[in-house]
Amino acid sequence: MSLIKVANLTFAHDGSFDHIFENVSFQIDTDWKLGFTGRNGRGKTTFLNLLLGKYEYSGTISAAVSFEYFPFHVDNKEHHTLDVINEMIPDYQNWQLMRELSLLQVSEDVLYRPFATLSNGEQTKVLLAALFLKENSFLLIDEPTNHLDMAARKLVSDYLGTKSGFILVSHDRAFLDNCVDHILSINKTNIDIQKGNFSDWWENKKRQDHFELAENEKLKKDIKRLSDAARRTSIWSHEVEKTKNGTRNSGSKVDKGYIGHKAAKMMKRSKAIEQRQQAAIEERSRLLKNIETADSLKITQLPYHKNQLAELKDVSIYYGKKLVCSDVSFTIEQGERIALSGKNGSGKTSILKLLCGENIDYTGTFNKGSQLKISYVSQDTSHLQGNLKDYARMNGIDESLFKSLLRKLDFSRDQFEKDMAAFSGGQKKKVLIAKSLSENVHLHIWDEPLNFIDVISRMQIEELLLEYAPTILFVEHDSEFCKTIATKTIEL
Template identity: 80%
Template sequence: MSLINVSNLTFAYDGSYDNIFENVSFQLDTDWKLGFTGRNGRGKTTFLNLLLGKYEYSGSISAKVSFEYFPFPVEHKEYLTIDVIEEICPDVQQWQFMRELTLLQVSDDVLYRPFESLSNGEQTKVLLAALFLMEDRFLLIDEPTNHLDMEGRQLVSDYLKGKSGYILVSHDRAFLDNCVDHILSINKTGIDIQKGNFSEWWDNKERQDAFELAENDKLRTDIKRLSDAAKRTSNWSHEVEKTKNGTRNSGSKLDKGYVGHKAAKMMKRSKSIEQRQQTAIDEKSKLLQNIESSSSLKITQLAYHKKQLAEFDHVSIHYGERTVCTDVSFVIEQGERIALSGKNGSGKSSLLKLLTGDKISYSGIVRTGSQLKVSYVSQDTSFLQGSLSDYARQHDLDESLFKAILRKLDFARVQFEKDMSSYSGGQKKKVLIARSLSEKVHLHIWDEPLNYIDIISRMQIEELLLEFTPTLLFVEHDREFCKNIATKVIEL
């Protein structure tokens, strides 16, 4: 066991006026299994890069261990997997690596296949196995679940549960709950550490939020009282000064020098009181910060003239000689939220694309209602560029609703002015989801919509869907999201 000490850490990117971190101090134990959570754009990956020494900062980070980042860049993907592993950790014996692969339920034959021929899930597991063979390293594991199906996520989560000494960035609640024993969270006002898994941290956060909301009501009352008092105080000296030009009740003239002196003293006193009141207002206002607030939205979906929107009747999908799914039959009815579930490569995305009009080779029958309007959220976000306002006009969206949904999902107003190509992966996904929820359609089709999206935003998307109740067909590997949202699950 050793400690990682972070003291008075302050960091901002070149050219930015806002600090990502400001005078942050805490300690981490290198034996902990740390889940790392926080809103998109709050600085999770930035903090990992600071640990790796990639940026200059003020303050100090001290540790007796080296840091290693996952995922590794693989320079020669055409090499056999065993050669790729030897490049990453040259001193490791083959039997040690095969032991790790067994724990991850990966067959030994992957060692003698080109790395590029492995599925995304297999590549993730191979690189994780190599990561945990490195000695005297504290591991920084950044979103390992993005290319894993539900079964793969459970396997990797169980694998990590048996390890220690890492920070894990993941937005999958069930995944974190199974394998971490501490939570490192980036909030609006800094970084907190709590013992326990994500659900325990979230319960504590909800209790703290409820307490802060009650305190915020008191603070706002205090701020209003102090502001009113400050206004009254500033009027004192003006009222006294005005009497210089008046008369005494007896009719004799006032001593203007005396009144002026009295007014000056009153002015000095009132300024002192006003300054103390303003200081108190500023101090109380600083406390109104840490609630993740969001406003209610008015979202409506087009009603369809029939109960049934679409049907798959004994559908099989083919890619050349390969059949990826066979004899799939189900109906999509208004108000249903249907999750397609199955391993990677089982044809889930292909079934979705059949409903969007993509030319995919299949047998069987796909029936869609006449004049059915569909909104599709793809896995790919690389095409997003330009301004949000132009994007809203191109898709004939209510721009105020579109941006209100993004605000609810923690988009800062400054992001509205930026080119979408500069957005993070999570922010781009939020743009696609906000667009879909803003469109007047009968059916929403979402293909892994939550990749890269932070946990709190995932929960808010759940709230929107449960309140809005659209008809939805989706593929998603987040177990908690599927459990909370799906009214029906189709297993492939």
């Protein structure tokens, strides 16, 4: 066991006036299985890069271990997988590699295939197995689930649960719950470490949020009381001061010294109350510091003139002569939220593209309602560039609604002026989702919409879909999202 010590860490990107981290201090035990969570753009990947020594910073980061980053960059993907591993880790025993691959249910034959021919899931498993062979290394695992189907996620999560000595960035709640024993969270104003899994952290956070909200209500009442008292005292002191030049009711001369002293005393009391009021206001500003705004989002969906929007009956899809999926049958009716499930390569995306009108070779019966309007969210975000205003205009959506949705998904106003090409992966996916929700359509079709999107935003989107019940067909490997949202599941 050793400690990674972070002391007074301060960092801002070149040209930026805003610090991502400011005087941050904490310690990490190298035996921990540490889950890393926080809103998109808060600095999770930046912190990993600071540990790797990629940026200059003020403060100190000290550690008796070396850091290894996942996903490891492979320069020569045409090389056999075994050669790729040997380039990464020159000194290991073959039996150790076989043990790791066996735990991840990866067959030995992948070692003798070019790395580029492995599926995304196989590449993920091979690189994880290889990196855990490194001794005296602390792994920085950055979103390993994005290319894994639900079964593979469970397998990799079980595998990580047998290990220790890593930071895991993931937005999949079930994945985190299964394999971490501490949570490192980047909040609005600080970095916090708690023992337990994600669900433990979330329950603690909700309790803290409720406490802060209750304290805020008490404080607002106290501020009003203090403000009223200060105003009354100020009025009294001025009234007393005015009597210095008047007479008593008995007609005797006024003791100006006494009244002046009394007025000054009351004025001093008034000032003291004002100071207390100001202190209370400052205290209030420190409250609610880490409550994440998660306002519900509002959408409307066009009604369709028929209850049934589409039907597939015994549909089989082909790419050339290759059979992708066979005998798929289901209907889409208004108000349904359908999860399309299955392993990678089972044809989920092909089914979505068929429904969206792409030219797909198929057999069987496929019927889609006439003049059916569909909004499609693809996995690919690489086409996003330019500013949000022009993007809204080009896509014919209401700019104010579009930006309102993004604001509620934690976009800051300065993001609106930036080029989308510079957005993080999660921010780009939020752009596609906000665009889809701004479109007047009968059916939403989303292909892995939550990749890179932070946990709190996922929960917001869940609440939205439950509240407004749009008709949606989606592919998503986040098991908690599917369990919460889907009214039915189609297994391929």
